[in-house]
Amino acid sequence: MTICMDAANTTESLKPHRQNTVAVRNPAAVKKIQPAKRKIAAKKNHAANLKIQSMKNLLLPIAFLFISGMSFAQVSKVTIQASGLTCSMCSNSINKSLKTVDFVEKVVANIKNSSFEVSFKQGEKIDYDLLKKKVEDAGFFVAKFEVTLNVNTLTCKDDAHVEIEGTLYHFLHVGERTLNGNVVFQLLDKGFVTDKEFRRNSRYTSMACYQTGYVGACCKNKTSSALQRIYHVTI
DSSP: OHHHHHHHHHHHHHHHHHHHHHHHHHHHHHHHHHHHHHHHHHHHHHHHHHHHHHHHHHHHHHHHHHHHHOOEEEEEEEEEEEESOOSHHHHHHHHHHHTTSTTEEEEEEETTTTEEEEEEOTTOOOOHHHHHHHHHHTTOEEEEEEEEEEEEEEEEOTTOEEEETTEEEEEOSOOSEEEEEEEEEEEOSBTTBOHHHHHHHGGGOOOTHHHHSBOOTTOSOTTSOTTOBEEEEEO
């Protein structure tokens, strides 16, 4: 019994010593491990930062080229010349009719040349057909219809299509060029010019859409709907 108890006491007496030994050794081990971990983590962070920077250096020139190649355009005003006016009352009648359109901001009439400069509310979609109808509702006809746009690197050429602010344009009798700044498009569709001029302009294209005013099989813009309005313009 004495031997067993002595052995047990000896075992118990060794436990604190072992625990103390571990406790004494652990701080030193931790001190060695922690700097090594921090060094590895720092290397990983540095490598990740280098990778991100290299990606930025690669993407920035691509983004610049993409943005610089994009074209932008915005309609700033429309100038309508009406036919059949004989007095200031005629001009006033068209003026009032145009002002009833929701997207119209202001109308400035020029009695001398029977023209009306129409400016628009910000962010509103412009309907050229509705403006033409308002002139006709007043009892007159459109002799000339010009759209002034502010453009940036807009490329155009004969029989090309371009969509600006949701409106599709088809260029007629236009040499290939790049447009910048304020540009005036003259609409050539039926009802936007005199009948004589409409017939004369038909020699510049054989496409059926010029006669109908809507996207057809002749149009190169295959993504457009057959019911989409298309305006034929020259510069």
